[in-house]
Amino acid sequence: MKNHVDPGAADIPFGPADAPWQSSFSDLSLITEIPDVTAPSSEPRQTYDAVTETPYGRFQLPAGGLTADQYTAAENLFRSWLEQRCRISAGFQINADLDYQQRLSPYLGLTLNNAGDPYQTGAYTHNSKILERAVLDYFASLWNVKWPHRRDDPDSYWGYSLTMGASEGNLYGLWNAREYLSGRLMLLSPQGSAEPAPATGPNGAGGPGSNGYHPVLFFSQDTHYSLTKATRLLGIDTFQDVGRRWFPDENPLAPGTPWPAEVPSVGGADGDGMIDIDRLAVLVQFFASRGFPIVVSLNYGSSFKGAYDDVEAASRKVHEICANHGLDERPVHRGHGRSGTFDLRTGYWVHVDGALGAGYVSYLEMARRAGLVEATPPIFDFRLPTVHSITMSGHKWLGAPWPCGIFMTRTRFQMIPPRESEYIGSSDTTLAGSRNGFSPLLMWDHLARHSYDEQTRWAAECDRMAAYAHSSLRALEKELDLDLWVARSPFSLTIRFRRPAAWLVQKYSLSYETTYADGRRRTYAHLYTMRHVTRDLIDELVRDLRLPDAFVAGDFVAQA
Structure with missing residues (x-):
């Protein structure tokens, strides 16, 4: 038997029958001896039962599988536990009012993979991209951006259905921002273009090798932890990173004190959770004046406090500051000189993390116009020319059995994917490559059955x-x-x-x-x-x- 473990480990009680781990191999007919697999190194139940409300042994999977009676007992136990948990779950921003089972259960017998770009069918034809496009068009309309998507129309939207929730949308949005502001090739860049040299250090605003291609990220202290994770995965510098490295004693919020990790929220940790726009402006001014392109992630329904940043006011302030320093619109030249082709790009990027709010507030606005509520948060969507990208979670307002969501930007902001994939017959413009095709089906089903009127009343x-x-x-x-x-x-x-x-x-x-x-x-x-x-x-x-x-x-x- 493979591995070096205590000889008694193979005799650990395992599975619903509490039989020794190795005994389940005797139930097999094709495999006549214990194969080259690893025995447990210790009693799993002693580890797992401390963190679960149900006996783990009922769900363990011996080599011979579960009998029909054992499977039924385990599945019934799990389902009753989960139904009870869902019935009284009140602490997370998920919609547990789901009714997909009767209509959509037949699809569990089919494979759905939306590999690659949503607008290219590709070689993997058993996908739900036709439904995905309908869902994306729906949200493009709801979020006030030109639709349908057309690759030859830079003002039209582009988006895709996330395999994860809004955390994936945040990751993709920051990747797009990093590539865009670093001068990497865009999807609509002239053919044969070359990328500029990468940024090196604080040399002033200007061409390749200067601050002009070194994006700096800003987000508030009430931002979801996925932003911090995304910065590490992508290697994006926050304003604290750059401040500590090159301007250690120049914190403009309080000179001589350490740089904060995030932009303060109004009222601090015990406030309502909206980003402090005045302090954001001070920090953006410091870096924009030194030529750094600016990335700002704003919250629209923050995870813990449910706070709505004033996206309109914050993005307008960022635009005004950047305009004062030539970062509102700038030529990004191709190659290592200032001759030849160039792209005109903004020197800033505003991303909206609307995990809950982007799926909800559009209907709340309709409720206000219908006289059902008195007020709504400030607008957040593509009516604002200063907004570059938006993400939302489908399992929150709409409701889904698993995490899912939407990412959306404008076509003119799309970057060339790292590598074209002939294998799938489609450009791999998304983060995941192979993408969950069931989530577009769920979102399409929900939106097909529930009108604006119903969503507004809800x-x-x-x-x-x-x-x-x-x-x-x-x-x-x-x-x-x-x-x-x-x-x-x-x-x-x-x-x-x-x-x-x-x-x-x-x-x-x-x-x-x-x-x-x-x-x-x-x-x-x-x-x-x-x-x-x-x-x-x-x-x-x-x-x-x-x-x-x-x-x-x-x-x-x-x-x-």
């Missing part, structure tokens, strides 16, 4: 439910005479409050986050009033929060 109802949850938790504060730190950011569908005991966090799948305000620690939980969250569920949570063991003392202590 948006208004979710907004009302957020107001109800907020008032219910505020009333509980008075009843308990306990500061629960209840807060709702403007227009948000999330209400944050003091984190309750662990059993309540588990019961309602509550997300939580620790902040520091005035040297004191606050650990918040929050709930999201997505479509499946009803008054009854909110009332049930409030009843549980009323119990004597609902909160643990000491959650508001001095910072060490």
